[in-house]
Amino acid sequence: MVTQTFEEISPADFFYRNRDIAGFTNPSRAIFASIRELVENSLDAAEYVMIPPDVYVRLSYVGEASPESAIYKLRVMDNGSGIPPQHIPSAFGQVLFGSKYKLKQTRGTFGLGGTMSVLYGQITTHQPAFIASSTGISKIYMYKIMIDIQKNRPLILDRKIILNKERWRGTVIEYSLEGDYIRAMPKILEYLKQTALVNPYANITFVDPRGRLYKFMRATTKMPPAPQETLPHPYGVDVETLQRLIRFTRCNTMQEFMKTHFHRVGELTASKFLTFAEIPASKSPKKLKREEIVRLVQNMKRFKEFLPPDASCLSPLGEELLRTGILKELKPEFTAVRQRKPSTYSGHPFIVEVAIAYGGNIPQKGDFILYRFANRIPLLYDEASDVSFRIMKGINWRRYKISPDMPIAILVHICSTKVPYKTVGKEFIADRPEVKREILNGMREVARDLQHFLSRQEHVERERKRLGVFSKYLPKIAQFATKLAGRQEPPDIKKLLDKVKTIEENE
Ligand SMILES: Nc1ncnc2c1ncn2[C@@H]1O[C@H](COP(=O)(O)OP(=O)(O)O)[C@@H](O)[C@H]1O
Ligand SMILES: [Mg+2]
Numbered sequence: 001m002v003t004q005t006f007e008e009i010s011p012a013d014f015f016y017r018n019r020d021i022a023g024f025t026n027p028s029r030a031i032f033a034s035i036r037e038l039v040e041n042s043l044d045a046a047e048y049v050m051i052p053p054d055v056y057v058r059l060s061y062v063g064e065a066s067p068e069s070a071i072y073k074l075r076v077m078d079n080g081s082g083i084p085p086q087h088i089p090s091a092f093g094q095v096l097f098g099s100k101y102k103l104k105q106t107r108g109t110f111g112l113g114g115t116m117s118v119l120y121g122q123i124t125t126h127q128p129a130f131i132a133s134s135t136g137i138s139k140i141y142m143y144k145i146m147i148d149i150q151k152n153r154p155l156i157l158d159r160k161i162i163l164n165k166e167r168w169r170g171t172v173i174e175y176s177l178e179g180d181y182i183r184a185m186p187k188i189l190e191y192l193k194q195t196a197l198v199n200p201y202a203n204i205t206f207v208d209p210r211g212r213l214y215k216f217m218r219a220t221t222k223m224p225p226a227p228q229e230t231l232p233h234p235y236g237v238d239v240e241t242l243q244r245l246i247r248f249t250r251c252n253t254m255q256e257f258m259k260t261h262f263h264r265v266g267e268l269t270a271s272k273f274l275t276f277a278e279i280p281a282s283k284s285p286k287k288l289k290r291e292e293i294v295r296l297v298q299n300m301k302r303f304k305e306f307l308p309p310d311a312s313c314l315s316p317l318g319e320e321l322l323r324t325g326i327l328k329e330l331k332p333e334f335t336a337v338r339q340r341k342p343s344t345y346s347g348h349p350f351i352v353e354v355a356i357a358y359g360g361n362i363p364q365k366g367d368f369i370l371y372r373f374a375n376r377i378p379l380l381y382d383e384a385s386d387v388s389f390r391i392m393k394g395i396n397w398r399r400y401k402i403s404p405d406m407p408i409a410i411l412v413h414i415c416s417t418k419v420p421y422k423t424v425g426k427e428f429i430a431d432r433p434e435v436k437r438e439i440l441n442g443m444r445e446v447a448r449d450l451q452h453f454l455s456r457q458e459h460v461e462r463e464r465k466r467l468g469v470f471s472k473y474l475p476k477i478a479q480f481a482t483k484l485a486g487r488q489e490p491p492d493i494k495k496l497l498d499k500v501k502t503i504e505e506n507e
Helices: 011-017 027-048 085-093 113-125 181-198 239-248 254-261 267-276 290-302 319-329 387-394 433-485 494-506
Strands: 054-064 070-078 129-135 139-148 153-163 169-179 203-207 213-216 334-339 343-345 348-358 369-374 377-379 408-416
Touching (some): 027 054, 027 070, 027 113, 027 181, 085 139, 085 153, 113 129, 239 254, 239 290, 408 433
Antiparallel strands (some): 129 139, 129 169, 343 348, 348 408, 369 377
């Protein structure tokens, strides 16, 4: 008889076996993903304390690993919040451990990226990771850790505490990993450039293995307002969430419960809803039976009178900052930027920002260049699967007198507490009708702006030509006419030319 063995694996073990789904597919993708995850942590950390981020990334060559890959040392340093000392080992040594499970907009979501980077480094080089961090207190904590993958726990190899005389605040992480920088280089540089574009208030420095220095300097110190933490909206709640809320609530009545734990539910809405769901307002939430909980969730989705979620938990870039970023990194001749009104899908609020950039340094590629962003992260892979790509392809651009052979870039930024990514690798966004509608309308608006700009430009060009003809022939005509009339002095044509000019300027 064949006997089966059953065993349990830890989350770290799961991601060790399935690195692909977190984006660590091969040496080239892995080095890209590592830099990206750590840069995102640094940006999140600086924004958390509302300080314009200073992120320093250094990748240095250590030695050859195989014909296609090498060992590198990666160091990322920031001026962000720092990590409380007791959490430093777990922050980088435990998968699914983090501070961003709250309902508000952040780049990180799963408590995965930083640890995955360290884990990948460990399994490819067998070296520990070094982390130093301080929250700005009198001490800096330094750790040398490895990950016990089977247990999903950090192993602390060494710990040092030094005095922080300068009250430095931030985090440094350094570890070795195997990668293919040569192949990853274009993507990494593109990633940094686009990150600089949607974070125009950040300084990002990158020193690559060849010693080349790339600097993306901030163009402003203005930052978008920090997102507020929010409560779940009734439309987005499932049975599990509701059960958890019931377990920890201190409310004694359903009326109180609805008001306390749900987003935008006040006295009136709560009582209307409870009547609709046929649940007594005075009933204790702890007394709800299982079937009642299931029915409550179903009714939450059916009830039409909940107010839509507000967008205070979101932190879109805003038109001014997006324009600053575009002008700084893309240097176009013209740009139009639109922020759409907040909207929701399945109870999750989101905001779409769309921009178009034309001419100047935008290359002419035979097709539009599409830049996609989600929660201020550039998305660089799997473009053709992304909702924005398909919408862009579906628009009849000729209506706006725009064609793909023009130097045009289109930018789409989606912010949400829950970006509808299709994978944990955070590469492309799924089609949701609500999201689609906002992107489509945004693209149409900026397309119209560009159309106006182009037709104005065409008009000015025509006028310039007309004036050119006048100023070329008028003196000749004047001379000829003088001769014909037998006069000595030609008439003053300057007045006439000025008149033509002012007509054009006033138009
Ligand atoms: N540079 C950093 N500065 C401050 N905190 C950090 C930094 N990097 C990671 N952390 C902390 O470690 C946690 C885990 O990071 P990570 O594994 O990347 O997951 P996520 O970013 O999805 O939460 C974060 O939630 C954050 O609390
Ligand atoms: Mg992260």
